[in-house]
Amino acid sequence: MTTQHFLRDDDLTPVELNEVLDLAAELKAAPYSHKPLAGPQTVAIIFDKPTLRTQASFVAGIAELGGNPMVVDGTLAQIGTRESIADVARVLGRQSSLIVWRTHDQSRIEEMAAYAGVPVVNALTDQFHPCQTLADLLTVREHKGATAGLTMTFLGDAACNMGHSYLLSGAAAGMHVRVSGPDGFQPDSGILARAQEIAAGTGGSAEIVLDPTKAADGADVLVTDTWVSMGKEAESADRAEVFRPWQLNEDLLALGADDAIVLHCLPAYRGKEITAEVLDGPQSVIWDEAENRRHAQKAIITWLLR
Ligand code: NVA
Numbered sequence: 590m591t592t593q594h595f596l597r598d599d600d601l602t603p604v605e606l607n608e609v610l611d612l613a614a615e616l617k618a619a620p621y622s623h624k625p626l627a628g629p630q631t632v633a634i635i636f637d638k639p640t641l642r643t644q645a646s647f648v649a650g651i652a653e654l655g656g657n658p659m660v661v662d663g664t665l666a667q668i669g670t671r672e673s674i675a676d677v678a679r680v681l682g683r684q685s686s687l688i689v690w691r692t693h694d695q696s697r698i699e700e701m702a703a704y705a706g707v708p709v710v711n712a713l714t715d716q717f718h719p720c721q722t723l724a725d726l727l728t729v730r731e732h733k734g735a736t737a738g739l740t741m742t743f744l745g746d747a748a749c750n751m752g753h754s755y756l757l758s759g760a761a762a763g764m765h766v767r768v769s770g771p772d773g774f775q776p777d778s779g780i781l782a783r784a785q786e787i788a789a790g791t792g793g794s795a796e797i798v799l800d801p802t803k804a805a806d807g808a809d810v811l812v813t814d815t816w817v818s819m820g821k822e823a824e825s826a827d828r829a830e831v832f833r834p835w836q837l838n839e840d841l842l843a844l845g846a847d848d849a850i851v852l853h854c855l856p857a858y859r860g861k862e863i864t865a866e867v868l869d870g871p872q873s874v875i876w877d878e879a880e881n882r883r884h885a886q887k888a889i890i891t892w893l894l895r
Pocket of ligand 1: 751819855
């Protein structure tokens with residue numbers, strides 16, 4: 590049997606996504622009910638970029654699954670520079686049952702997966718953040734009962750990992766996904782087309798809506814993300830100007846459904862992509878969302894090792 594990986598959201602079919610979300614809910618209700626890593630088996634977790642939630646939730650979650658989390662500092666390992674990605678994959682694949690990696694270009698994690706011999710999970714690349722969207726869909730389910738038929742609007746840098754991952758995962762969940770960002774910050778056209786293809790099979794939809802007020806209109810779920818993704822820090826000042834109309838503030842929130850919920854993958858910059866009033870307000874479910882990283886990631890690990 591070929592090794593399965595979770596490198597981008599559409600590595601799960603809509604049916605599989607549903608299974609993983611069911612399992613996440615089960616694991617949230619009974620955190621110690623599944624021990625696929627009993628032994629303990631080791632999971633390597635590598636970071637080439639900063640982290641807080643991802644490290645904390647993977648370490649805690651892997652321990653809850655009976656395993657041994659082994660955090661590898663990518664700045665020390667210098668994967669692809671000190672030695673090739675393929676060699677690192679072969680070595681870590683002999684020391685662990687699964688590899689989790691936060692890195693730069695998607696091609697790097699694809700190469701890791703090709704040589705590791707164990708499942709590889711994407712803990713964020715420049716193009717996708719599928720563990721985050723699993724947690725987000727779990728959060729939507731909890732607060733809305735289901736995902737299908739709901740409108741989810743992403744405001745901000747639609748060209749970044751989160752924009753792409755919402756398109757693919759939201760479409761798979763049967764949602765109507767709108768992404769809205771300034772000129773020059775639109776999603777990859779191939780990923781948009783892929784999301785539309787998925788949506789055609791689930792009854793959802795995926796579209797770019799340039800005007801943030803139109804994008805927010807009637808939305809059930811309003812989402813944003815930092816305007817300055819990791820690695821783009823040099824563009825900070827320019828982006829702050831360009832992105833201003835996409836700020837998730839009380840005016841945009843008021844355009845959404847009365848019972849709309851607000852998501853943010855964090856870290857958040859109050860006064861930039863989201864106001865403190867919205868982030869800390871009654872419609873925000875971001876702390877549930879942050880907690881759900883652990884449950885969702887335990888589910889995908891359990892599912893990949895089944
Ligand atoms: N788009 C952000 C997500 C952070 C979790 C980044 O890549 O920095």
